[in-house]
Amino acid sequence: MxxxxxxxxxxxxxxxxxxxxxxxxxxxxxxxxxxxxxxxxxxxxxxxxxxxxxxxxxxxxxxxxxxxxxxxxxxxxxxxxxxxxxxxxxxxxxxxxxxxxxxxxxxxxxxxxxxxxxxxxxxxxxxxxxxxxxxxxxxxxxxxxxxxxxxxxxxxxxxxxxxxxxxxxxxxxxxxxxxxxxxxxxxxxxxxxxxxESQPEGTVRLLGSLLDTLERHGADGRVATVRLTREMFARAGAAPGDAEGLIDVPRSIAGVEAVGLLREVGDGVWKVSLRSRGSIDVEAIARARGGGGHRNAAGFRIEGALEATRAAVVAELLAATGGTP
Amino acid sequence: MxxxxxxxxxxxxxxxxxxxxxxxxxxxxxxxxxxxxxxxxxxxxxxxxxxxxxxxxxxxxxxxxxxxxxxxxxxxxxxxxxxxxxxxxxxxxxxxxxxxxxxxxxxxxxxxxxxxxxxxxxxxxxxxxxxxxxxxxxxxxxxxxxxxxxxxxxxxxxxxxxxxxxxxxxxxxxxxxxxxxxxxxxxxxxxxxxxxESQPEGTVRLLGSLLDTLERHGADGRVATVRLTREMFARAGAAPGDAEGLIDVPRSIAGVEAVGLLREVGDGVWKVSLRSRGSIDVEAIARARGGGGHRNAAGFRIEGALEATRAAVVAELLAATGGTP
The missing domain is CATH 3.90.1640.10 (inorganic pyrophosphatase (n-terminal core))
Structure with missing residues (x-):
């Protein structure tokens, strides 16, 4: 071979x-x-x-x-x-x-x-x-x-x-x-x-903050969103790389089909990470906004106020999962 | 064979x-x-x-x-x-x-x-x-x-x-x-x-609350404590069994040698779960207080106010790990 x-x-x-x-x-x-x-x-x-x-x-x-x-x-x-x-x-x-x-x-x-x-x-x-x-x-x-x-x-x-x-x-x-x-x-x-077993304390504290922002969306909660602000990084004593992998925790919830993580990278600027299960395509969502990735893991950047950005991400994830608002 | x-x-x-x-x-x-x-x-x-x-x-x-x-x-x-x-x-x-x-x-x-x-x-x-x-x-x-x-x-x-x-x-x-x-x-x-990938939402929300209570103890932070109150279970919509395994998350922090989780089970009554690495024996601590378990995973019940209980657990874990307060 x-x-x-x-x-x-x-x-x-x-x-x-x-x-x-x-x-x-x-x-x-x-x-x-x-x-x-x-x-x-x-x-x-x-x-x-x-x-x-x-x-x-x-x-x-x-x-x-x-x-x-x-x-x-x-x-x-x-x-x-x-x-x-x-x-x-x-x-x-x-x-x-x-x-x-x-x-x-x-x-x-x-x-x-x-x-x-x-x-x-x-x-x-x-x-x-x-x-x-x-x-x-x-x-x-x-x-x-x-x-x-x-x-x-x-x-x-x-x-x-x-x-x-x-x-x-x-x-x-x-x-x-x-x-x-x-x-x-x-x-x-x-x-x-x-x-x-060697996680930075900042990662673990950041996970706590992230989970405090967990919201489920749609009639059956199949979409979840979480966020990480610069203030949360500062409070957790976390470095930018310390958020790696944290999106997998909300994704592990029973019934959650797609997750959006909004990470604040500047004033009114968000890096959005998307994760999905099975055939749900989040790469298409990311690509339409100038980002990219794979079917079940993708990301893009977006400018706007937090709540408007979150609402836009939720609407696109609900459409991708076939969920009703 | x-x-x-x-x-x-x-x-x-x-x-x-x-x-x-x-x-x-x-x-x-x-x-x-x-x-x-x-x-x-x-x-x-x-x-x-x-x-x-x-x-x-x-x-x-x-x-x-x-x-x-x-x-x-x-x-x-x-x-x-x-x-x-x-x-x-x-x-x-x-x-x-x-x-x-x-x-x-x-x-x-x-x-x-x-x-x-x-x-x-x-x-x-x-x-x-x-x-x-x-x-x-x-x-x-x-x-x-x-x-x-x-x-x-x-x-x-x-x-x-x-x-x-x-x-x-x-x-x-x-x-x-x-x-x-x-x-x-x-x-x-x-x-x-x-x-x-089928975790109850209550477990994940409870983890967020638990991590918000994380404290490191001793000169080098080798001991960590966290707590779960009945109010935190109610707020997370979590059932008693939903806390299973959560202690492993603070235990995964680099430099943490022993963890104590205080879970409120009644008015001023706490169930204390202990975890340690390697040769650090937490079973002896639990046994001395009427509990039991294994060397690296043990537990006991204790009555008292939160801060006094936490201080007692910290003192015993610091002694077991050879840490200085």
Whole structure:
């Protein structure tokens, strides 16, 4: 299943540059760090370069603090590298570093359906639950053994991309990969501590404030809205990134089909995040207002007074869910 | 590994009574329902009998509404049954039905370290991540195939007993069992919908109120307290059971080593729940006040004014964590 040209390039490579997408998630970070560590363990050189910093929640992963971050290339670039391995990017421009990367051959490893197959060698597998799983399979095919820390990094990628083994992509292949990574030494306890038991106090206080603003809308309450003002961030002692994921809590309420979160980003300026279940399309709502995203997770910016903005978001979510006001 | 005498009894049985422990958890409910469904699919009779009702969160599992509940035996007991399969009970009295059950042979299937090996046949495996995993292995050893709904029930047992694959008992065996159950048709999406996306609105509103009361204590804030008053339950529209699990949210804050939740249960009467990490023993605190529990999760009742009660709990938790006031 793994294309032989890719295996051959990886087998022959000695000096690896590993790149993933801008605004990296757990799969981007965990896979990059795990692959770099495994390659170094096998006597190769490996540098991880991402345009954007490591999100705080992944800051305790082994190697996170040595990652090269920013738009300036790492030392010796490009001559010091045989090629760039581009992880989890449907197009090279998702790296935010494409102007630089054109100076190197590119190896494209991804699980996005829309990946164009770019690069000098590519493996695109939309069935893969996470790129971490593809990389674990690659390393095994190459005969590269990896240590417990590399296994924990790859486990982070797998766990976060499957929503902690709660999404539909938690397939038999995902669970088998988890079994093998844990057998290789990945520590479920440490990963849980990193991901779920090290929340900033600001995030938890902000969640309390957010839930105090919960409103249900429509005859059967299938739409919910919440808001976060700048004053609430200040009172909670929270940083802008601390709101990440909080929208999932109102979305977990029985009977809630769609959620809108209004976050104040300036005077009368709101960033609206939308979430929905199943076939309810919130991407169309976001796109019509100049935003974007996916069917069940999208966002846009809007100017206006709070109540008028909330009413507009509610009206569009009610229409999308087929609810009556 | 599975004792042959147990396999022989199960192979020869035609009329199964399945029993688990009082105050059943996800492993007790999911395993009982999954095993009953698989046995019926193989042409056997099976009745699930638990003393206590199915918790609301498990109410949508296939067969949950047909479970026999209460201290009165099901129709035809004991003559209509060949034996009772006692699931996840270290001693028979954990069923809350032991006086009745003595009328039948007992088959003991459990993963508790302290299980005495009671019964006419027994399989006790403390290495098993969940009794659901033992039952899945048993059914495969017996050649009993099971359908997607039975697989989903067993998956619930496995998932809940491993904390959603986040605890140290999420071993390679646990992940391999999950891979097999999903391959057999267990729906990760449906199970996630049942367990994590069907929260009562009252629970979510109550969480908001609870987090508004968050206080950190000690020089480095390693102790946290929160409270829930009767007024907060009323305002959130929450039922008493809706507070289940909420203490885990303040416990997830980075740097918090121990948490005390004070829940008002009467005029000046508080139920105190304690949680801790690692070697910090909160059971000793609870026991000294007439309560009990485990090292990292315990509770007791106390009378007094709110602030005095909170101060007492803080002092004991600070002492237990080695923190300075």
């Amino acid at each position: 793994i294309p032989e040209p890719l295996l051959a390039r990886l087998r022959d490579g000695r000096r690896f540059l590993l790149v993933s997408h801008a605004n990296p998630d757990g799969d981007a970070i965990g896979t990059g760090l795990g692959l770099a560590r495994a390659l170094r363990g096998a006597g190769r050189q490996a540098v991880v370069w991402n345009r954007d910093p490591v999100p705080a929640v992944y800051g305790r992963l082994p190697g996170a603090s040595e990652m090269h971050v920013g738009e300036d290339p790492p030392a010796g670039f490009p001559a010091a590298f045989d090629f760039a391995v581009v992880l989890e990017c449907p197009t090279p421009d998702r790296t935010g570093l494409e102007a630089h990367l054109a100076a190197l051959p590119q190896l494209n490893i991804d699980h996005h359906l829309g990946n164009s197959g770019y690069g000098d060698a590519a493996w695109v597998d939309p069935q893969a639950p996470a790129v971490a799983v593809m990389v674990a399979e690659l390393l095994r095919a190459l005969g590269v053994t990896f240590d417990a820390e590399a296994a924990s990094c790859l486990f982070v990628g797998l766990s976060t991309d499957t929503g902690g083994f709660r999404f539909a992509n938690a397939t038999p292949r995902a669970f088998r990969a988890a079994a093998e990574l844990v057998a290789d030494g990945a520590s479920v306890e440490r990963v849980s501590q990193w991901l779920y | 599975i004792p042959e005498p147990l396999l022989a009894r199960l192979r020869d049985g035609r009329r199964f009574l399945l029993v688990s422990h009082a105050n059943p958890d996800g492993d007790a409910i999911g395993t009982g329902l999954g095993l009953a469904r698989a046995l019926r699919g193989a042409g056997r009779q099976a009745v699930v009998w638990n003393r206590d009702p199915v918790p609301a969160v498990y109410g949508r599992l296939p067969g949950a509404s047909e479970m026999h509940v209460g201290e009165d035996p099901p129709a035809g007991f004991p003559a209509a049954f060949d034996f009772a399969v006692v699931l996840e009970c270290p001693t028979p009295d954990r069923t809350g039905l032991e006086a009745h059950l003595a009328a039948l042979p007992q088959l003991n299937i459990d993963h508790h370290l302290g299980n005495s090996g009671y019964g006419d046949a027994a399989w006790v495996d403390p290495q098993a991540p969940a009794v659901a995993v033992m039952v899945a292995e048993l059914l495969r050893a017996l050649g009993v195939t099971f359908d997607a709904e039975a697989a989903s029930c067993l998956f619930v047992g496995l998932s809940t007993d491993t904390g959603g694959f986040r605890f140290a008992n999420a071993t390679p065996r646990a992940f391999r069992a999950a891979a097999e159950l999903v391959a057999d048709g267990a729906s990760v999406e449906r199970v996630s919908q049942w367990l994590y």
